[in-house]
Amino acid sequence: MQEHTGTVRVETTVDSREGAEEVARSLVDHRLAACAQVSGPITSFYRWEGATQADQEWLVVAKTAADRLDGLVAHLVRTHPYEVPEIVAVPVAGGNPAYLSWVRDETRGGGPE
Secondary structure (H helix, E strand, O other): OOOOOOEEEEEEEEOOHHHHHHHHHHHHHOOOOOEEEEEEEEEEEEEEOOEEEEEEEEEEEEEEEHHHHHHHHHHHHHHOOOOOOOOEEEEOOOOOHHHHHHHHHHOOOOOOO
């Protein structure tokens, strides 16, 4: 297993499939993620404003280069429909070297094409 791949997996959730697809497309269009996958619906249980909530959401999982993480997080905070969006990043410890290289290559640049 590799100790450092220079790639990160980022998760966020959105309250509709359409919203999740918009988030995923925006991350890829802005070259902040090489790939973003939408899955769901899922049911999320969480505490918000003093009460336990249970809501249907869609999960967006994005793969990005480690040096693009700050830009990806800033983009999500700015554009996400939630007041406090879940944004969780986990370093990728290993995987297919060709795929990981592709992720890093596809996140070069900074704007929609």
